[in-house]
Amino acid sequence: MSAFDVIVIGGGVGGAGVALKAQAHGLKVAVIEQRDWGGTTVNRGSTPKKILLAAAEAHRQFRLTTFAATTPAIDWAKLAAYRDTVVTQTAVNFKARFQATGVTTYEGHAEFTDSHHVRVNGQLLQADKIVIATGAHPFELSFPGSQWVQHSGSFFRSEQLPVRLTILGAGIIAMAIASIANEAGANVTVVQHDAVALRGYDPELVARLVADLKQRGVIFRFNDEVAALAQTNHGLQVTTRTNATFETDAVYTALGRTANVADLHLEQAGVIYTSQGIQVEEQLQTTQSSIYAIGDCAAAGVPKLANYAIYQGKYVGDSLVAPVGFPIKYPMPVTAVFSLPRLAQAGVTVLQAQAEPDKYQIKEKSLAHWLNYQRQHDDQARLKLIINRQNQLVVGAEVYSATADELINELAILIQQRVSVARLHDLFLAYPSVATDLYGIWV
Numbered sequence: 236m237s238a239f240d241v242i243v244i245g246g247g248v249g250g251a252g253v254a255l256k257a258q259a260h261g262l263k264v265a266v267i268e269q270r271d272w273g274g275t276t277v278n279r280g281s282t283p284k285k286i287l288l289a290a291a292e293a294h295r296q297f298r299l300t301t302f303a304a305t306t307p308a309i310d311w312a313k314l315a316a317y318r319d320t321v322v323t324q325t326a327v328n329f330k331a332r333f334q335a336t337g338v339t340t341y342e343g344h345a346e347f348t349d350s351h352h353v354r355v356n357g358q359l360l361q362a363d364k365i366v367i368a369t370g371a372h373p374f375e376l377s378f379p380g381s382q383w384v385q386h387s388g389s390f391f392r393s394e395q396l397p398v399r400l401t402i403l404g405a406g407i408i409a410m411a412i413a414s415i416a417n418e419a420g421a422n423v424t425v426v427q428h429d430a431v432a433l434r435g436y437d438p439e440l441v442a443r444l445v446a447d448l449k450q451r452g453v454i455f456r457f458n459d460e461v462a463a464l465a466q467t468n469h470g471l472q473v474t475t476r477t478n479a480t481f482e483t484d485a486v487y488t489a490l491g492r493t494a495n496v497a498d499l500h501l502e503q504a505g506v507i508y509t510s511q512g513i514q515v516e517e518q519l520q521t522t523q524s525s526i527y528a529i530g531d532c533a534a535a536g537v538p539k540l541a542n543y544a545i546y547q548g549k550y551v552g553d554s555l556v557a558p559v560g561f562p563i564k565y566p567m568p569v570t571a572v573f574s575l576p577r578l579a580q581a582g583v584t585v586l587q588a589q590a591e592p593d594k595y596q597i598k599e600k601s602l603a604h605w606l607n608y609q610r611q612h613d614d615q616a617r618l619k620l621i622i623n624r625q626n627q628l629v630v631g632a633e634v635y636s637a638t639a640d641e642l643i644n645e646l647a648i649l650i651q652q653r654v655s656v657a658r659l660h661d662l663f664l665a666y667p668s669v670a671t672d673l674y675g676i677w678v
Contacts, residue, residue: 245368247274249530252548279388371492371531380464405432437585517562579643583631
């Protein structure tokens, strides 16, 4: 039997946050990964998505800015090969970083035998503390023909681009797939069970994105859902709840995820979990004090996003050495939808501000006629700032533009640092850049 101070189950971004922090504090650490080093983020999520998105962005910018009679097609086969090279290198480097820092790595499925022991590949491992960072998998669907539905990660790792594809859901991942596939030349249909896309974002900015995608040929079927799929000689026939039918070549689900906990034998360790994930308290401990859970497998009440998993991992990594004695406190939320164009928000949202008009003021700006947006032909670029009426400080922002993720990060720094107009104008920034636009944005 091998003994460690800490065992981390899951070699993704959250698990890495725990393991590397704990190792840096001098603890003896082991990481167990069943499938892919780097987890979903590296292998089937953000990493491959951003490679595909870069090609789609370049294609869009060429089309908008060169005034050429024709736009070269994206070579999906070569793009996929490059994507796979980057993903493989990133996953290899992920494991290598563990090993280079002295973390012991195991590849295989982990099962608890009690609250301090885990079995992997027939070998028993013991630790004072165990951290579960096993992530999640897509919801399984159960309508006739649902076996033909592929997970969203399958699109990000696809070797060929389907001529016709259908996306179930209208959230962050769905909008990214729709944008990439549409720009690459596919015929895209989005099916959403209700009338809301990108729940939590400003409905007016969301409507702009939906309208832009519609103008480029994306079909949205709101207040509908797939009831059945059937194979035909020409692909898949889709039948919806409203009895509409159409044909497609591939169906991808982006309808949410379920925690990877069912086969860990958590009951043998005294850990309680539900359909929402592993029950954790405010310091991310489970019902067993020696065991923690972070990331997508934990029912922590925060978005299931990589930046939250990484933050939780670092928090737990530090607390394993010297218990912090206070609940985890998350920084101001900052998120982005990697669609074309992009949508991003930080801090207090437009929806929250609209619910408390006596407390917040919403200040809206069109950025379309600013140089940085004109040169990108970004004629829909818009910004909404949320201002606290009492102290006149900016406490939130939402952006819709081709570079919304860059601007929102700059705004997030200003908001969190409570930067005044005078202090901002004392800064010297490269001109003309998106950052110098802050001189005209900040209030």
